[in-house]
């Protein structure tokens with residue numbers, strides 16, 4: 001996230017105002033807090049950052065199965081498509097049709113660095129292929145199956161796999177994650193990524209069932225934590241009933257970002273133990 005000072009915004013502001021905005025490729029995205037002065041804010045952003053060509057404002061929450069947000073054009077070219085560079089990879093993005101968060105750049109780097117060479121990875125909610133392409137880049141000879149239920153996300157993931165030269169190593173699969181996990185990839189994955197924090201818990205059981213022994217689950221969740229409480233511990237408590245009988249242990253956890261006062265996106269790394277009793281083995 002970037003910050004800029006906007007001065008005198010066409011007489012609307014009495015003193016300079018600090019504005020925060022996200023950058024995706026050459027698109028700046030501002031929040032709704034600057035509504036009265038948004039045109040001046042947008043023009044100021046374009047004037048001060050010549051590389052940026054579009055300013056959009058968020059005009060609603062992330063919603064629906066495809067996890068999309070509505071945007072309004074405030075200044076610059078009328079488009080939601082761009083090319084974004086992150087962690088040495090290039091991504092075609094269309095903010096109107098496919099979920100993308102530039103704020104996960106650090107998390108994607110950490111996850112891609114943790115994957116060992118040769119792993120078979122199932123990304124159950126892969127979107128435009130961001131985690132998947134970065135994993136393929138960092139971990140030689142790994143194969144990543146990038147599943148998503150949104151056809152536009154899968155079209156974008158295919159494109160991103162090709163432009164980053166990972167044809168055959170990042171496989172884009174248009175499917176419901178549950179069906180893909182059970183019918184296409186049973187017991188084939190060394191690692192399963194669940195980057196759909198609103199619903200990851202619902203998919204935990206299937207992820208455990210379809211994971212190889214000693215395999216890793218990279219799990220995401222939104223948790224509320226009071227002052228002094230550990231968000232990671234809260235996240236672990238939420239899934240404890242799901243994992244305790246399944247031979248899964250906690251390896252590590254971290255706060256990815258704060259999403260509201262005392263509400264956090266957390267990431268947990270869990271491992272399926274070697275000896276697991278299961279009547280499906």
Ligand SMILES: C[S@@+](CC[C@H](N)C(=O)[O-])C[C@H]1O[C@@H](n2cnc3c(N)ncnc32)[C@H](O)[C@@H]1O
Nearest residue numbers: 065066099125126127130148149150176177195
């Ligand atoms: C929060 S986005 C994550 C996108 C991507 N991993 C990223 O970080 O850029 C969640 C994705 O899950 C997809 N999705 C939602 N329900 C799904 C399901 N049942 N099966 C497969 N994909 C699903 C959405 O279309 C969306 O692209």
